[in-house]
Amino acid sequence: MGSATVLWFAAVVALCILALRGDGPALILVVAAMAGGQVLSSLLKSAFDRARPDLIRGGPAVFDASFPSGHAMMSLVTYLTLATVLARDEPRRSLKSVYLAAAAILTLSVGASRVLLGVHWPTDVLGGWCAGIAWVSLCLLAALAWKPRERTAAPA
Template structure:
């Protein structure tokens, strides 16, 4: 029987970095393409068709599905609010500090704050108004492109996932964390379209930009970790009895 062979750890690590770089580049490229379509007005037909598909024919104030679905979407969309994202970030930062990973906690704060600032600046730069095609099912007071909830969720949840993955050794836990982060990001973005407060291209652009930011943060975290600036699993202090 032939023995199984495995790639050296450094080869696997370099492949991971190249994959992350490719993913970040793809996200930024996709964002640029969407932004170009939005600025030129070519995305309007697509946006209208998707928004109307989430409404009962003949009544743009009535979303499709049972009444409980609207309640679920309202609850899901709150998971992408600034308050909830800040609270979750604070909880994870507290966990990392308690676990002896103070540098990772500081990096996480910088990464999420930077992503939030980027989202705000992009909104100001594109200055796109909210959809007026269908009724808004929640109150909104900011600009539309890119979706702050979609980008904020991607920045926060995916960056949190990336940091946790870089400070944990168990593969099963890594897969679980990334699956939860990705699922939450997708559901929050879809809820914004369902509730009629964002054009679909707003959400797509938010996902692209936020995912690219999270991947860049993962690369930076790995670079800092290799130089001893961010704790690895082996750096965590031993627990007392």
């Protein structure tokens, strides 16, 4: 659930829905969050260049740096951004909670799987989540600041 293929498939489905709704700002937010998140993940991996754990013999062969976990970071960025976009226009609080809970469960599952597979240290996953939360927060703040303010009529 955290591979680039699955994440981009989920995003493309959401982008198609947003395009059909005519929600250009949300579409831009999703693309910017995911593309920027991928760039940030790559930059952080290059900067830290941490070796992966070598705990499980015959485990998956992975060749890039370990910190932060790109799967953990990008699953958080993707699922939290999509949940936020879906929850934004949802009038029912119960459905907003479902969107956010699903994003949290998927993100936690991906992070746990990275440690259980032996391809990341727990701190790699925590670092990915922290970087992902920071990036999504920046994207959402930028989207709020960019949103045109509603004009109210001046009193006559």
